Amino acid sequence: MPSTSLCQDEACPPYSLMDDYSEGAHPQILEALLRTNSTQQVSYGNDEYSDVARRLIRQRIDCAEDEADIFFVPSGTSANLISIASCLRPYEAVITVDSGHIACKEAGAIEATGHKLILVPAVDGKMTTTNLQKAIQQNQFFPHMAKPRLLYLSNASETGTVYTKRELSSLSALCKQLNLVLLMDGARIGTAMCSKKNDMTLHDIFEYTDIFWIGGTKAGALMGEAIVVKKAIAEGFVFHLKQHGALLAKGRIMGVQFMELFKENLFFTLATHANNMAEKISGNFEELGYQLAAETETNQVFITMPQKLAQRLQDRFRFYIWDQLDDGQVVVRIVTSWATDELQVDKFNAWVREWTSATKEFAT
Template identity: 40%
Template structure:
């Protein structure tokens, strides 16, 4: 079975495994206070051009989202998110189980706009009974989104400006950030993201690491006592150096960006070739997640050899599915998939 259903089916980049083996018997301080975590944090701050940022390493995406948001909000506050946002759909209500409401906005492409956020916030405070409702305080976005779409620089700048004007925090989930930055339509840099958010994270789990996410906090209000929140939410890994070593290796030799570019190139190849076959897409995604619409009988035949994710029913005979490429995807597997689709249709 050739798997295209997610971007974390493999273990980790071989350089990480080698580094973990080489350092296995070293003795270091625990809980992220070791030299590897410090060096990895310094490299990330340099890439972000944010020398005053705080960098923390956590294990997984859901844990990171809950820890960041719960640390930022008071009990009566909530997080504005697209209805399709990961915290609203794919985290088993983790945030709401901790007492923080997802305040959803419908959007056709998974992205929030500055206008939507401003309208929502102003409508809340214009209601005479606003104190009887959950107060919007944080805006949650992801780049790429759950639908593979990305924010352009001007969109992120406008969103951050509205957040500052309305006393909102802007938090960017970067579980697949490398793949967004590497795609051909992107005009953002890591430094742009650091300058136009209050906090964001760099995904490792889906971009070459065994596990791990790097939280980058630029807003001083959110820096204070953040390690207390990490510990309370179960995210303070005793053997924290395992996270530091992985991110240090990813950010050496431009590795994080090069392996992301590999995934982006193969996704673009998949998209371009499917387009040549007159196959339409559920949404126009420029990133490593592609959502072609195919006849159900074609999908049934493909499932004999390939694994992929169901996305949505389109009509009585067609469905949208998701194919993911990643840092480890083999070009010959993409070529085999394309050849089989050509043969079937």
């Protein structure tokens, strides 16, 4: 039998590698919230901190105030829902890859607004121009079919992959040709921008999309996302925030957090740490001969492993079983965060190495 010398201390709680929001917020953000707590501010996002945050984000994007409006909302689902609802007529539809967050993880929020989702097969988690063109061709029987009007992308994708500048520019050009609005979900845009595979700036993303948003919840904030809307389609956007319950009286809470994330380099520093921890885990698996189910480009690791190893690891770590395979193997998803403890990563890797070595010794 494989060795059982790995730690069995019941007092040691499982360490979460399940998501990038298990922790609260970066101490610097908490300190900023405390420091500004007693000041009186105008409500509903008109406070001085939100104004500063908008200015800092525009500086990072390299755009002027008359080019884009920025709105803060509390969650990713509200960011997607409001962005889409603001653009579409009742008979218009959204095109998304079949693994898209709005298709799989938002409880039908978009469909609940009356908009059909047109699902397209993903390629490495991403949309391609070929698949987009095919989806348009298959949904042209008007007025009997919902009219495709908006393309939804995630960067990073649901499998942690990132769009290249060439990929996004090609999709953007096709959207203009087809009269489609292009929306980018940026829940993990920080890790996407800090990926070694990334060749885009935030200005590139602004240029190629009509709406995109910058995720704070998964980037060290307590909560909050910043929606960047081009002026051409921003009129009336705030009414959608209000109607969907996302225009917070204490909008300052989000303003302070984004001000802190962007006043220096904290947003990108934290994202880089998350990516480095994922790379360390992924590299260990590859060195040991395990097969990656998706290339590790950001802070998500998808790995195929024996179910027994997954069960063993779950004694000390929490992560998703992403897929059950037919041969006693499973695909697991491991997610690192801005706060992932490198010592815990080292322990995780040591457990994998010891189990793998013991299993090979037993097999021989």
